[in-house]
Amino acid sequence: MSHFYFSLTNPEVELLLKKEMSIGYPNLKLSYSRPGFLTFKAENSVLFNPWMSRLSGICLGKKTLGELSSLSKAWLWKRLDSFTAPDELVALSEKSLFKIGEKVTLIMMVGENEYWLGEYILKRSHFQTPGEESSIQKREVPSRAYYKIAEAYEAFDLPMDYEEKVLELGSAPGGASLFLLDQELKVIGVDPAEMDKSILAKRNFKHIRKPFETLNAENFQEDIDWIVSDVNLPPTVVVKEVERFLTFLEPRGLVLTLKLNQDRYLRMLKPIVESFRKKGFTQVELKYLPSHRQEIALIALR
């Protein structure tokens, strides 16, 4: 018997997802796809959880509106905001509540009149929204990094406490700093590039305008509680530098954006997760966030 799986992801990472499939799920074949929606077929059931997916699960196939009318509880996801969903499906989705650990039934509106049905188990690190859409409000921010850290914070319920100190590597122009400062954290931003003036003006922000390779233990008189990084350098370089910081700093947690602009970086993800586990981080997870492009977040907590 064939088994089908679905993946919802951002169109700009689909090629990378296909590459991940060829490495990690060689027995799954692409079955059907539209931008942002892909299904795969396997002859045997597998645990399907590709990194490059915003959301993945079991695909129960294409359904007619009539077939969907028997559902008493389901969320509705639309591939494009411009699609007009039938009122009854919108109402069904709005009244459906799912608890952590429960199986979610997801109606995926892939075209104006094209519906697919899927199932997945709702995890704590899911956004608890249909299709893993971000629930972070759009606002004027110095950069997209604001949303990346905000989404990681929400998905992992990051235990960042009042006035804890964050070392932010690659902080300019300051999207992530803005979010962290809004959470009443103190931020030391390391970046040779210029910070947004609004960030520089904040009392709890300190800019070290240098490449992070030039910093060592002498630059830190105070304890650092978190290391956050979103640097446009290969993951190997970022991880090596963060590991160097860990030789003289003892943060409670790390939130690293790993840029995956080359296929070969995919193979490095598992060893990177393992190496942070060995360094005493008990929870180490990778998550593809709604605002991500060719990148992934690594969250490590002690």
Ligand SMILES: C[S@@+](CC[C@H](N)C(=O)[O-])C[C@H]1O[C@@H](n2cnc3c(N)ncnc32)[C@H](O)[C@@H]1O
């Ligand atoms: C994607 S941007 C960071 C966005 C930023 N986190 C924000 O919230 O706006 C990448 C940044 O990495 C910085 N960068 C690159 N190499 C670096 C290095 N060796 N040390 C510190 N920053 C570096 C760049 O100057 C650039 O500002």
